[in-house]
Amino acid sequence: MAQQLSSGPEPQPQSQMTGIVERNIKALLERRRQEKKAKSVENRIADAITRFTGSMAFVYIHLVLFGLWIVWNLGWLGLKPFDPTFVVLAMEASVEAIFLSTFVLISQNRMTAQADKRADLDLQVSLLTEHEVTRLVKMVSEIAKKMNIEEAYDPEIKELEKDVQPEKVLDTMEEQQIKKGLQNKKEGT
DSSP: OOOOOOSSOOOOOOOHHHHHHHHHHHHHHHHHHHHHHHOOHHHHHHHHHHHHHTSHHHHHHHHHHHHHHHHHHTTTTSSOOSOTTOHHHHHHHHHHHHHHHHHHHHHHHHHHHHHHHHHHHHHHHHHHHHHHHHHHHHHHHHHHHHTTOGGGGOHHHHHHTSOOOHHHHHHHHHHHHHHHHHHHHHHTO
16 A cells, blocks of 8 residues: 655644743733833823824924925015024924933833843843753753763763853953953054
8 A cells, every 4th residue: 555645744733832932922912011001101101202203294294394484484485584593493493302302211211121121031031041951961961871871971061060150151241341341442442
């Protein structure tokens, strides 16, 4: 009897991994919804203003308003200029820039705080993962030794079995940055 060749992989039922990914996505979306709901009125206003001022609609409105202001005050509309030296226009634009930059900074500060929280979460997950992998390396190494597998005696395995100490990694990174900074000063860059 001839064996049938399949044209592709068999359809698989939804894997447990897919369920975990979906759960994580839902949890993250729920967290974002909660954070959005918990934002203060001031932050909501700052975000709305920042969102609007970062849009093309804002640019178009300013093109029309400033264009009309300039054309009017150049006398091209046949109307009496109300700001012939454009001092009022410059002052208005300066005050607007002050307020807009403040709103942008408020939004950026909040976004930085959120990014810091996410970075802390990433670090915690990475440290937990590293700890779990270290334990797995130890376990597999012991199994390999019992089975008398040559690779179990590789000196690199002993190094991989050690837990990473984050404070030492950070210290090493800082030392390297200091050395690089001193080297750049020496080279004049």
